[in-house]
Amino acid sequence: MLPRSNPRVVIAGGGLAGLACAKLLAEAGLPVTVLESQAYLGGRASTFLDQDGEWVEQGLHLFLGAYSQFRALLRDIGRPPREVLYWTDDLRFETPGGPSALFGTNPLYAPLRTLLGALGNNDYLGPLAKLSLLPLLAPAALPEALLRRFDRLTVVDWWRRASGSQQALERALRPFCRAIQFTDAEQFSAYNLLGWAHQTLIRPLRARLGGYRGARDSQIFAPLAAWLKQRGVEIRTKVALDEIGYDAQTGEITGFKLVGGELLKADVYVIALPAWVFAPKIPTPLRDRPFFADILDLPTAPAISVQLWFDRKVTRRDGFTMVAGSNCPVYQDQSRHTYPYAQGSRISVIVSPADPLMNWDDAAIVAHVRADLGAANPQIAAAKVVKQVVLKHEHHLVRPLPGAMTRRPSQVTPVENLFLAGDWTQQEFFGSQEGAVRGGNACARAVLRAVNRGLWT
Numbered sequence: 237m238l239p240r241s242n243p244r245v246v247i248a249g250g251g252l253a254g255l256a257c258a259k260l261l262a263e264a265g266l267p268v269t270v271l272e273s274q275a276y277l278g279g280r281a282s283t284f285l286d287q288d289g290e291w292v293e294q295g296l297h298l299f300l301g302a303y304s305q306f307r308a309l310l311r312d313i314g315r316p317p318r319e320v321l322y323w324t325d326d327l328r329f330e331t332p333g334g335p336s337a338l339f340g341t342n343p344l345y346a347p348l349r350t351l352l353g354a355l356g357n358n359d360y361l362g363p364l365a366k367l368s369l370l371p372l373l374a375p376a377a378l379p380e381a382l383l384r385r386f387d388r389l390t391v392v393d394w395w396r397r398a399s400g401s402q403q404a405l406e407r408a409l410r411p412f413c414r415a416i417q418f419t420d421a422e423q424f425s426a427y428n429l430l431g432w433a434h435q436t437l438i439r440p441l442r443a444r445l446g447g448y449r450g451a452r453d454s455q456i457f458a459p460l461a462a463w464l465k466q467r468g469v470e471i472r473t474k475v476a477l478d479e480i481g482y483d484a485q486t487g488e489i490t491g492f493k494l495v496g497g498e499l500l501k502a503d504v505y506v507i508a509l510p511a512w513v514f515a516p517k518i519p520t521p522l523r524d525r526p527f528f529a530d531i532l533d534l535p536t537a538p539a540i541s542v543q544l545w546f547d548r549k550v551t552r553r554d555g556f557t558m559v560a561g562s563n564c565p566v567y568q569d570q571s572r573h574t575y576p577y578a579q580g581s582r583i584s585v586i587v588s589p590a591d592p593l594m595n596w597d598d599a600a601i602v603a604h605v606r607a608d609l610g611a612a613n614p615q616i617a618a619a620k621v622v623k624q625v626v627l628k629h630e631h632h633l634v635r636p637l638p639g640a641m642t643r644r645p646s647q648v649t650p651v652e653n654l655f656l657a658g659d660w661t662q663q664e665f666f667g668s669q670e671g672a673v674r675g676g677n678a679c680a681r682a683v684l685r686a687v688n689r690g691l692w693t
């Protein structure tokens with residue numbers, strides 16, 4: 237889409253949403269500035285070097301095969317997904333002190349594992365529990381617009397109404413809820429869960445899980461920044477948005493005031509910050525308007541990310557392992573493909589729900605993680621931890637409480653020159669990397685539509 241004019245755009249936030257938005261606007265020829273408060277790009281998906289010179293990630297990231305706009309972005313910037321990612325076609329489930337199971341996920345790439353996984357593993361998930369999953373996934377075949385009706389129900393309410401098996405809830409659905417949006421099944425909107433099932437169901441051959449072939453900074457964010465700079469995008473790091481200027485007379489945003497006092501003026505202002513960072517900055521005269529009041533009300537979930545370096549290999553797996561009956565619902569050994577130079581295993585694990593552990597000190601959190609994972613995998617219990625990193629994030633996603641997902645705002649706001657990007661804006665992939673890219677792309681398209689309506693000629 238070629239714009240009718242070239243208004244100057246400033247984007248606050250250099251995560252996936254802000255960068256995806258900058259990319260589409262730069263391709264359309266608009267002058268764009270991106271402001272990022274950290275020294276590095278990527279936000280919640282970022283990786284950074286710690287004081288030992290080791291790459292650390294904000295949190296373990298799975299790349300689902302169904303992610304299409306994120307793949308397209310990677311291809312466009314000359315980082316084809318096959319170079320950035322490695323694919324796995326199975327998912328292992330463990331329980332502390334209980335049975336484990338391996339399920340194939342893809343009928344095309346792993347037909348035998350998928351068939352045998354579904355027919356076997358009966359000590360993990362009995363035949364009735366497996367059968368209860370089949371007809372209950374039928375709602376996931378509904379179009380997105382109809383799925384939104386399920387936003388009123390929690391996963392547990394919906395599962396009870398559908399007479400689903402308790403074993404399937406505990407061994408399959410609950411760890412999934414905890415892993416994918418840091419929230420337990422009693423609080424988790426059924427729309428969100430069915431939305432993920434829907435995306436997989438409509439692309440069964442894409443039912444794969446991707447892991448990264450290296451730190452995301454070198455795999456994605458550094459090449460993306462170089463690509464953007466070549467196309468004239470100005471990227472300013474270590475620059476934080478402080479206040480948003482608003483003129484109640486004209487009903488327009490008048491500028492971004494930065495920490496340190498600089499006032500940045502543009503024609504179009506994009507917020508690609510997390511919702512909870514944006515909320516306190518919403519200009520006072522706008523706070524009572526329903527659109528912005530809904531943003532102030534969005535609930536958030538904390539997350540704890542733990543990375544452990546071991547003195548030896550503790551798994552032989554390339555893929556991801558879900559842990560049922562634990563608040564360490566998913567982990568991955570990154571010493572095979574992501575950081576293959578590591579001598580022993582490098583386990584990255586999410587602690588979720590993290591709420592009860594937020595006041596614990598790092599040593600207590602690591603002891604808890606080791607106890608749970610060690611009870612599920614004896615090799616972890618036997619090995620020595622040689623380095624540990626614990627990252628506690630008080631807010632890390634919009635929590636999918638019933639009603640919250642349908643209340644997410646659109647990228648277009650009632651203020652003509654203010655637009656929103658971010659994984660918390662309306663799109664079909666909720667809080668995820670794909671959701672962030674989709675939010676950023678939808679925001680850029682909305683800006684271009686406004687430009688073409690002649691708003692800035």
Ligand SMILES: Cc1cc2nc3c(=O)[nH]c(=O)nc-3n(C[C@H](O)[C@H](O)[C@H](O)COP(=O)(O)OP(=O)(O)OC[C@H]3O[C@@H](n4cnc5c(N)ncnc54)[C@H](O)[C@@H]3O)c2cc1C
Nearest residue numbers: 249251252253273279280295297298476477659668669672
């Ligand atoms: C622990 C964890 C695990 C996850 N696991 C997965 C997963 O397995 N798969 C998956 O697909 N997704 C996962 N996600 C979700 C995914 O990381 C996010 O949905 C996505 O990165 C959000 O991108 P964003 O651009 O919307 O927001 P952000 O990445 O939060 O970007 C916002 C940017 O704004 C910057 N900023 C903040 N304040 C200011 C300010 N005042 N001025 C300027 N800049 C500012 C921030 O530093 C940040 O760079 C996970 C997230 C977390 C936290």
